[in-house]
Amino acid sequence: MASCKTDNCGCSSAALAPPAGIRVARYRIDNMDCPTEERLIRSRLEGFPGIATLDFDLLGRTLSIGHRLDSLAGVEAQLAALDMHAVRVDSRHTRLAIAGMDCPTEERLIRERLGSLPGVDSLEFDLLNRQLRIDHDPAALEAILAALAALDLPGRVLDEAAPANAAGDAAPRRPWWPLALSGVCATLAEVMHWVNGGNHWLVMLLALLAIGVGGLSTYRKGWIALRNRNLNINALMSIAVTGAMLIGQWPEAAMVMFLFALAEVIEARSLERARHAIRGLLALAPDTATVRQADGGWRSMPASAVQVGAQVRLRPGERIALDGVVSAGRSAVNQAPITGESLPVDKAPGDSLFAGSINGTGALEYRVSAEASHSTLARIIQAVESAQGRRAPTQRFVDRFAQVYTPAVFLVALLTALIPPLLLAGDWLEWVYRALVLLVIACPCALVISTPVTVVSGLAAAARMGILIKGGVYLEEGRRLATLALDKTGTLTHGRPVQTDFQALDGEAAQVQRVAASLAAHSDHPVSRAIARAAQEAGLQMLAVSGLEAIPGHGVRGTVDGQSCHLGNHRLIERLGLCSPAIEARLEALERQGKSVVLLAGPQGVRGLFAVADTLRDSSRAAVAELHALGVKTLMLSGDNRHTAEAIARDVGIDESCSELLPEEKLARIERLLADSPPGSVGMVGDGINDAPALARASIGFAMGAAGTDTAIETADVALMDDDLRKIPAFIRLSRATARVLRQNIALALAIKAVFLALTFSGDATLWMAVFADMGASLLVVANGLRLLRQAP
Known part of the structure; x- marks a missing residue:
């Protein structure tokens, strides 16, 4: 162990709803289009007084600033000093529920249509909840709704204050009989074709019936897509089926349409699992609570109607409906749904309760501290929902790839249909058929859908x-962490000093402790409070103190039981001339253990020594050992003295400790680590407030104990809902598992496409085989992505 003294690019950013008192100003900055400008602006504005949040959208060249400022003139002056051409954009945020939008096909169609509308600034899609958030000019809303209706994807305006998860419209369930009838007709068409040895008017009739019953919606969607110059799967399938009929492949056209409709239904059911993964969080809190009325009676009320300050009664075994503070009773509460803690937590008057947690065997009464829509659980759900908008690097790559892949394969299909017959004397029907097979596999549905399902499964897990990840980018990039800097107080330790040692040197031990505690009880210093608390826990009564006087930088003096006494540090004892080699040896031994020593002195000399230390969390050693096993180097950044920092680091197993650091020095240390390390490899763990500059600068910032804390949930990249550091190795393992699944899905989707491209040119692929390959690949990658849900304990 050594001792010293002393970027992620997001194409879209999903901001949380601003907390109370925070206003949002939005700027368009035309010369901000890469991470270099983002870092430049962030470094200038992050420390600006009154600024709470910075939300960058590099693709849209916009910056949203959450602030508490009366005037933004100072902010605009800072941007101008950086030569950033910032123009204030007054836009409106509207959330729409779109029942028919549940896969990337509809997203691309909507994005292309609305992206060209004047007055539309940004689009933020939530496919799992079928919602779209739009930043736009107020006058543009009518045109937006009309454009969606023209796409046969009508939108319903949602209340922005409503929980994101609860507001989405469910897609209407398709009746089963048209699909069944289509399958029967397609099968009969195949049988009749085989019996007659070719086409027959009955074969064509059955095929038309199968296509009409099972594929009308596909044709309707395909026509809308073509009208909007979009080659989605519906457009490609419509062209392929129509082409098959034109070249006389009636039974195969019918079977292809039926198989496609069947695969769409199976895929929709599979995606519902990912939707329920997050919606299941919402079901943790009950809909009703038992509330005290003005007449003193109790009545069950909807949780959404309960006001802050109301008294709620909680029976044994009940699930807690709202955040609150215990006012009466004692019980053990299972907080695992919120914090991930494996054991119940004892609750007594004054302790916090979280909606969604489960009461144990005792009855409780509590005062509501937050409305249902602003509970810790609601903020967790909102954060996970918003995280879907921050696309992971792999997802951005896949989206860019898909934009090139489909037109390229469509062009190859067109050339396949024309070049062999025209230039190589090939058979027209054969090569047109092969071109139609290529069309079916031209849509990268499996590739595109695999990434959001995988990322959302990881976020839900x-x-x-009890790990709240603020975006897919952090979930995926967590695997790169190679160095983790940890704050000491409140992170590795509890952040509350306790008395660890007591040595009586003159007189009865209990009396020495009573005298010291009586003096310490009159001080607000954390060390003094620890001494007084230890005496109270031992059942010792405090003594009367007279003539109490503080000695700045040294301690206190006062008269106890008629004797003048001093309680203070090493310097005070030296000043009194009471130090001796024996006491010096005792002090050095305790201080080398990282403990702060306080001495009680009477008229005859030193009567007792009290050592106080900030104790380690139970999870710290295990967490550091797990990090080392994962190949992550650990570094402690502390403002404490060198002896204490070294002792804690040695006890925990930290690789390197840096002591006596101011907040700006912690930031400088993180910046040096970033300069000497690969991109995305430096993390920082702190309390989310005191270490804010270093947390913000690190590749990934982790906030400890975020449950119930607005600031930590809203500002951290990753928030640990309780104080268990072992969640960080769990996060890294989940990140690595997510990256593996993403790579598997991409490889699987591309391999299947490549195989069928080869089979098509060799003449061995058929239309129905292509449908199986395309939709089968989609189902496989969805199922593979959902495996991440099993990562949860």
Whole structure:
């Protein structure tokens, strides 16, 4: 162990709803289009007084600033000093529920249509909840709704204050009989074709019936897509089926349309699992609570109607409906749904309760501290929902790839249909048929859908563990962490000093402790409070103190039981001339253990020594050992003295400790680590407030104990809902698992496409085989992505 003294690019950013008192100003900055400008602006504005949040959208060249400022003139002056051409954009945020939008096909169609509308600034899609958040000019809303209706994807305006998860419209369930009838007709068409040895008017009739019953919606969507110059799967399938009929492949056209409709239904059911993964969080809190009325009676009320300050009664075994503070009773509460803690937590008057947690065997009464829509659980759900908008690097790559892949394969299909017959004397029907097969596999549905399902599954699994990840980018990039800097107080330690040692040197031990505690009880210093608390826990009564006087930088003096006494540090004892080699040896031994020593002195000399230390969390040693096993180097950044920092680091197993650091020095240390390390490899763990500059600068910032804390949930990249550091190795393992699944899905989707491209040119692929390959690949990658849900304990 050594001792010293002393970027992520997001194409879209999903901001949380601003907390109370925070206003949002939005700027368009035309010369901000890469991470270099983002870092420049962030470094200038992050420390600006009154600024709470910075939300960058590099693709849209916009910056949203959450602030508490009366005037933004100072902010605009800072941007101008950086030569950033910032123009204030007054836009409106509207959330729409779109029942028919549940896969990337509809997202691309909507994005292309609305992206060209004047007055539309940004689009933020939530496919799992079928919602779209739009930043736009107020006058543009009518045109937006009309454009969606023209796409046969009508939108319903949602209340922005409503929980994101609860507001989405469910897609209407398709009746089963048209699909069944289509399958029967397609099968009969195949049988009749085989019996007659070719086409027959009955074969064509059955095929038309199968296509009409099972594929009308596909044709309607395909026509809308073509009208909007979009080659989605519906457009490609419509062209392929129509082409098959034109070249006389009636039974195969019918079977292809039926198989496609069947695969769409199966895929929709599979995606519902990912939707329920997050919606299941919402079901943790009950809909009703038992509330005290003005006449003193109790009545069950909807949780959404309960006001802050109301008294709620909680029976044994009940699930808690709202955040609150215990006012009466004692019980053990299972907080695992919120914090991921494996054991129940004892609750007594004054302790916090979280909505969604489960009461144990005792009855409780509590005062509501937050409305249902602003509970810790609601903020967790909102954060996970918003995280879907921050696309992971792999997802951005896949989206860019898909934009090139489909037109390229469509062009190859067109050339396949024309070049062999025209230039190589090939058979027209054979090569047109091969071109139609290529069309079916031209849509990268499996590739595109695999990434959001995988990322959302990972986010939901993390939320169940009590790890709140603020975007897919952090979930995926967590695997790169190679160095983790940890704050000491409140992170590795409890942040509350306790008395660890007591040595009576003159007189009865209990009396020495009573005298010291009586003096310490009159001080607000954390060390003094620890001494007084230890005496109270031992059942010792305080003594009367007279003539109490503080000695700045040294301690206190006063008269106890008629004797003048001093309680203070090493310097005070030296000043009194009471130090001796024996006492010096005792002090050095305790201080080398990282403990602060206080001495009680009477008229005859030193009567007792009290050592106080900030104790380690139970999870710290295990967490550091797990990090080392994962290949992550650990570094402690502390403002404490060198002896204490070294002792804690040695006890925990930290690789390197840096002591006596101011907040700006912690930031400088993180910046040096970033300069000497690969991109995305430096993390920082702190309390989310005191270490804010270093947390913000690190590749990934982790906030400890975020449950119930607005600031930590809203500002951290990753928030640990309780104080268990072992969640960080769990996050890294989940990140690595997510990256593996993403790579598997991409490889699987591309391999299947490549195989069928080869089979098509060799003449061995058929239309129905292509449908199986395309939709089968989609189902496989969805199922593979959902495996991450099993990562939750």
